[in-house]
Amino acid sequence: MRNKSLILEARDIRLAVELIELGARLQLLEAETKLSRERLLKLYKEVRGESPPKGMLPFSTDWFMTWQPNIHASLFMAYYRFFERHTKLRGLELIIKAYRMYLEQVERGQMERVLSLTRAWTMVRFFEARMLQMATCKECGGEFVAHAYDPTKGYVCGLCHMPARAGKTRKAIEAAAAGA
Ligand SMILES: [Zn+2]
Structure with missing residues (x-):
């Protein structure tokens, strides 16, 4: 029993560190791990060298409809749905995989990282709630x-x-679509 809980705790710590490195907010960490808030705050400071930002998570679906966020959100969802169809990854693992692919694409296209991991995670919940x-x-x-x-x-x-000045984003998205 004790061993099992230790294993689970080690797993949660690894997961929390990975999520913090990817830019996750505290609310996401609290929802996806069983670690205490205190523990998570400490981990966050260790990994990022600063306290997590305060404030609520974005709740509205409207952000995903504005021009640039919509392109980025759609790119993430393309990866998400691809890995959902072709792998056994589910839940948070699936989100992390799709998000890593999204980040690679953003770097390749020299684009700004518009979609944060927390936003991507929130969006998947909006899909599950049939709001998107x-x-x-x-x-x-x-x-x-x-x-x-x-x-x-x-x-x-x-x-x-x-919009007229968005050519770079378009090229990168088209490249991603062709590659997927
Ligand atoms: Zn179109």
């Missing part, structure tokens, strides 16, 4: 994050309807 859905763009055929209650017929994505 994927919509297929009628122009490019790509799949994008949309509100669950919006009609998806005739949907046109942010890349097909793009």
Whole structure:
């Protein structure tokens, strides 16, 4: 019994460190591990050399609908759904895998890291709560994050309807889509 709890604790510490390195907020760590808040605060300071930011998690689905966040959120979801279909990864492991792929793509495309791990994690919960859905763009055929209650017929994505100065993002997304 004692051994088992030690093993679980070691697992939680490894997981917490990985999540903190990826930029997770305290609320995510509290939800996904059994470690105490005090313990997590200490780990956070050890890993990042500073205290975690205070404040609530973003609760609204609206952030995912604005132009640049939507592209990044959709890129993450493309990876998420791919690994959901083709691997046995589930839950947090699946989120971490998809997020690492997203980060690689962002680095390759020299883009800004718009989607944080905490946002990605929150988004998956929005999908599970059926507050979000994927919509297929009628122009490019790509799949994008949309509100669950919006009609998806005739949907046109942010890349097909793009602000003039976003060419770099587009190129990187297209490269990602071709590679996936
Ligand atoms: Zn499109």
